[in-house]
Amino acid sequence: MSNFRLPAKGSKIFFAGLGGIGMSALAQFINSLGYEVAGSDRDISSPSQAELFAKLAKQGIQHFVQDGSGVSSFAPDLIVFSSALEDDNPDFLAAPNTARMHRSQAIAAAVDQSGLKAIAVAGSCGKTSVTAWIAATMRAMGKAPVMINGGYSPDLESDTHPGNFGDGSDYVIFEADESDGSLVNFTPELSLLLNMGDDHHSKDKLEVMFKTFLDNAKHALVNDELAYLAKDHPSHKSFLSEQADFSLSQVQHNQQGVTFSLNGDFVQTSQWGVHSADNALAVIASLATCGFSLEEILPAMLAFCGVRRRFELKGRVKNVPLYDDYAHNPQKIAACIAAAQAIYNGPVLVFFQPHGYGPLGFMAEALQRELEGVLNPQDKFVFLPVFYAGGTTSFKPTSKEVCESYAQAGLKVDELADRELCSAYLAEQAKDYSCILVVGARDPSIPLWSQSLTDEAS
Structure with missing residues (x-):
């Protein structure tokens, strides 16, 4: 039994950061327990999130722009938030006296309540x-x-x-x-x-x-x-x-x-x-x-059919299969590359979009070690610009800086200043590879973008 408790059933619970995949899952669980649920997100108008918010709405979960207006009009009894939110978030400022609970505490409380x-x-x-x-x-x-x-x-x-x-x-x-x-x-x-x-x-x-x-x-x-x-x-x-x-x-x-x-x-x-x-x-x-x-x-x-963005085939580029994967830390990226090598037994091209400046800096040395161990001579690892989700950051290191460091160490790496350059890159080089991987986390636009790179959908 945890030490955390949700308010009485029927109370209003507001999710600040509803568009996060873990947050939206928890919102649905708490909604199923008999609460009135709503939430906000900074990417509320993003095309990549439209389907998610439409489905949440069909479950009765309202969604608002993350500017404080939603939490003010909904008047919740509790605000659930994730670690991605900072203290000056508009929803917090709009409801300074409303009780707050971290996402993990809310999961613990909801699980206990479910019995x-x-x-x-x-x-x-x-x-x-x-x-x-x-x-x-x-x-x-x-x-x-x-x-x-x-x-x-x-x-x-x-x-x-x-x-x-x-x-x-x-x-x-x-x-x-x-x-x-x-x-x-x-x-x-x-x-x-x-x-x-x-x-x-x-x-x-x-x-x-x-x-x-x-x-x-x-x-x-x-x-x-x-x-x-x-x-x-x-x-x-x-x-x-x-x-x-x-x-x-x-x-x-x-x-x-x-x-x-x-x-x-x-x-x-x-x-x-x-x-x-x-x-x-x-x-x-x-x-x-x-x-x-x-x-x-x-x-x-054997009934398990996988998870979206876990070695998910999106289609083909010049008859070369392209997979989208959530891999974002050194071990996951290496495992994804190894799986592609085992299946296709040929050169692998990897596009990696780091999910934050802090994470990239923290794992740079470990990622280099993993790549040195897994990349074959004909494989290539391409850095894309770091995904910035907002908030406080030093904007260091950049993908270009890490790429240059890896190249000096002898790794076969490349760097593109804009991920929109990938289509032209693939038009020229896709034929040289047996498999293409797009890896990265946190950015909800990756699935649609990786699909757009293909010329033959799966």
Whole structure:
């Protein structure tokens, strides 16, 4: 049980930053619990967000420009906000006396109020895919889990629902975010820790956060490399290595997707890439820890059809497949490139739009190491301008500065001053590659833009 509480059912709750994929998922969940929900966003008029806001409106969730007018007219009992908002946000200034709650606190309170057992998924890579995969497998087993996710599941998309929330009555499955440290607010039935990267915080800080996240749960499930964080937990299990409770070996690919051996049992999946084998094992281990049998889990896993912007085929450019992926930290980007190399066995062209100046500076050294390990001589990595979402920043380092540093170190990299130059770049060079990747996070316009690069839609 968490220490956070929502106001009484029927109260008005306002989401400042409603257009964020995690915020909109939570807004739908709280709306389903019997609250009157509305919100604002700085990108309220963006064409890339039009479909999201239209579907939210069909659920009765109002949306406003983020200038303070919406919160004034809606007169909420509570404002829910994300870490992306600063203290001088117009909504805060317009309602200085209205109670506020961070998004993670609101998730914790809403999960408690639902009365459902919770599975919280944490880690630097794979959270969204694993969250969606657990939910899809449960549905295929005849269960009805609630899902609150940072990605869109095609099988949950409808005229009224964008796909990042699925209503239900059995479990609630959600992402626990380490980027702002908020994952320590959760007290789930099961805490699942997938891995630990280096795109947000130092190793020491992450270890403290992840240990607290595991300690707060009734059951802890952790990648065996991080098992030391759960060694004092009274109910913990590990996965991945040969020494783990759930071990992975013999990873291969066939026409359906990646396959592997789980403690000697053959596992077929519907997804591609070695990282998908790791994700699948985490799904199996989670559901087994919750009491489901392998006989139930393994066939049901094949129902998972992926998540939007996770190695999503958008179309072709001069007959070369182009994929859009949310990869934005060193490990995710390397995993995406490795998956493309394994599938197409040829040169890969990567366009990367960094999701902020701070994140790019923090991960620059780690990204260089990952690229040195994964790029083949004929591959090319192209930097696009850093995405700026507003707020305080130094505007350093730039993509050009990082690109020049990598080039001096011997990496085959390039930099474009404007992403609109990509079409001309592809017209000249696409034929030299077996696969094209567009990677980056936070910018909601990427899916439509990456689609526009293709001359043959998927």
